[in-house]
Amino acid sequence: MKAVSNVLIVGGGIGGLCSAIALRRKGIEVDLVELKSEWTVYGVGIIQQCNVIREMARLGVLDGYLGAAFPFEDVALYTSDGTTLARIPGQRLAGPDYPANVGISRLALHNVLSQTAEKLGTHIRLGLSVDRFEQDADGVDVQFTDGTQGRYGLVVGADGLFSKVRQLLFGDTYQPRHTGQAVWRHNFKRAPQIDHLANFHGPDGNAGLCPLADDLMYLYLTSYEPGNPWMEPDSLAEEMRKRLGAFSGLIGELREQITDSSQVVYKPMEVVFVSEPWFRGRVLLIGDAAHATTPHLGQGAGMAIEDAVVLGELMGEQGATPIQVLLERFMKRRYERCKFISESSILAGDKEIARDHDFDRVGLVRQMLAVTAEPI
Ligand SMILES: Cc1cc2nc3c(=O)[nH]c(=O)nc-3n(C[C@H](O)[C@H](O)[C@H](O)COP(=O)(O)OP(=O)(O)OC[C@H]3O[C@@H](n4cnc5c(N)ncnc54)[C@H](O)[C@@H]3O)c2cc1C
Numbered sequence: 001m002k003a004v005s006n007v008l009i010v011g012g013g014i015g016g017l018c019s020a021i022a023l024r025r026k027g028i029e030v031d032l033v034e035l036k037s038e039w040t041v042y043g044v045g046i047i048q049q050c051n052v053i054r055e056m057a058r059l060g061v062l063d064g065y066l067g068a069a070f071p072f073e074d075v076a077l078y079t080s081d082g083t084t085l086a087r088i089p090g091q092r093l094a095g096p097d098y099p100a101n102v103g104i105s106r107l108a109l110h111n112v113l114s115q116t117a118e119k120l121g122t123h124i125r126l127g128l129s130v131d132r133f134e135q136d137a138d139g140v141d142v143q144f145t146d147g148t149q150g151r152y153g154l155v156v157g158a159d160g161l162f163s164k165v166r167q168l169l170f171g172d173t174y175q176p177r178h179t180g181q182a183v184w185r186h187n188f189k190r191a192p193q194i195d196h197l198a199n200f201h202g203p204d205g206n207a208g209l210c211p212l213a214d215d216l217m218y219l220y221l222t223s224y225e226p227g228n229p230w231m232e233p234d235s236l237a238e239e240m241r242k243r244l245g246a247f248s249g250l251i252g253e254l255r256e257q258i259t260d261s262s263q264v265v266y267k268p269m270e271v272v273f274v275s276e277p278w279f280r281g282r283v284l285l286i287g288d289a290a291h292a293t294t295p296h297l298g299q300g301a302g303m304a305i306e307d308a309v310v311l312g313e314l315m316g317e318q319g320a321t322p323i324q325v326l327l328e329r330f331m332k333r334r335y336e337r338c339k340f341i342s343e344s345s346i347l348a349g350d351k352e353i354a355r356d357h358d359f360d361r362v363g364l365v366r367q368m369l370a371v372t373a374e375p376i
Pocket residue numbers: 010011012013014015016033034035036045046047048128129130158159160161162163164165183267286287288289292293294295298299300301302303304
């Protein structure tokens with residue numbers, strides 16, 4: 001008998017939806033509960049690099065969103081005035097017909113993932129979470145927050161940085177930590193030269209431009225924010241402009257167009273890493289619930305997506321293998337890779353805070369691209 005024939009996924013973000021798609025494609029019954037009753041995502045973009053394109057193609061969703069994404073090849077690093085430090089060509093890991101990388105709006109990505117998960121037969125309930133669960137050798141009995149119940153062969157906690165499932169499994173052992181930095185984002189009309197991912201080194205933080213569509217790109221900026229201060233919503237445009245003060249060239253020109261605070265998305269950087277197996281019995285954490293990191297290497301969602309693909313593969317090939325063995329195999333394929341991304345991203349931020357301008361950021365990006373190009 002199969003160890004797992006039905007799965008509950010808690011959380012309908014990128015990791016949860018990709019897990020639903022991967023598991024449904026292997027014929028496994030999937031229930032998904034999402035806390036938000038209105039399933040919206042905030043309207044900025046996300047970078048999906050070579051390894052992610054490969055896995056999105058394997059999940060069968062890439063064709064669905066290429067029309068809504070901006071395909072690009074290279075990642076470039078510049079000084080704060082726009083002098084080129086390095087231009088790293090992308091690798092077409094999904095095959096010659098697919099781009100190396102894409103930039104895509106989070107909403108477009110969410111629409112493709114949620115529609116695919118639904119079309120494949122995932123049972124989705126919104127405005128709901130897990131209240132508690134109890135497990136025995138054969139399954140997990142789940143009590144939902146609306147009083148309903150279910151029994152599952154596997155429960156997947158894909159409920160992000162402030163994961164309730166992580167809390168139910170590990171208590172207060174793992175708490176999100178503010179790294180000292182924050183990210184500022186703002187959409188602009190795409191400049192013609194931004195046909196690649198462009199990172200600019202500033203004295204106190206990095207700025208970058210990512211193309212999202214023919215007429216859209218977004219600007220991101222990392223800044224040192226000791227003590228994680230509260231930002232008045234009305235002051236965001238002015239505060240973002242201030243922090244871009246040292247940039248000239250294109251970033252300097254764009255800075256002057258940041259005048260409407262409602263168009264600025266501000267987010268403190270918070271991280272967590274579960275440094276022991278991400279499962280207990282038949283309950284497993286994936287994505288940010290297990291390994292939320294900073295966006296310096298643009299790989300957080302990438303790691304959540306890879307988790308989902310590996311989970312789908314293992315559950316599809318399970319035969320009569322016991323669940324403990326399957327989840328140990330999952331950890332073997334995921335732990336070191338996610339730890340590398342997590343630690344390297346945090347290191348890049350720590351070096352910005354320390355104003356260590358000798359830090360070899362280009363080398364780190366090259367290493368990240370080499371590591372993530374390896375098969376999962
Ligand atoms: C500023 C910033 C920029 C980033 N840029 C990039 C990038 O360019 N590329 C990249 O790859 N990554 C990027 N990331 C990282 C990426 O956003 C995350 O790693 C990714 O969203 C993690 O996906 P997830 O599904 O694990 O968690 P989430 O996306 O957080 O999804 C969790 C879901 O669970 C739901 N939920 C929460 N609690 C419960 C509960 N108790 N019950 C039920 N549901 C619940 C939430 O509502 C949400 O829908 C960035 C992150 C930040 C902060």
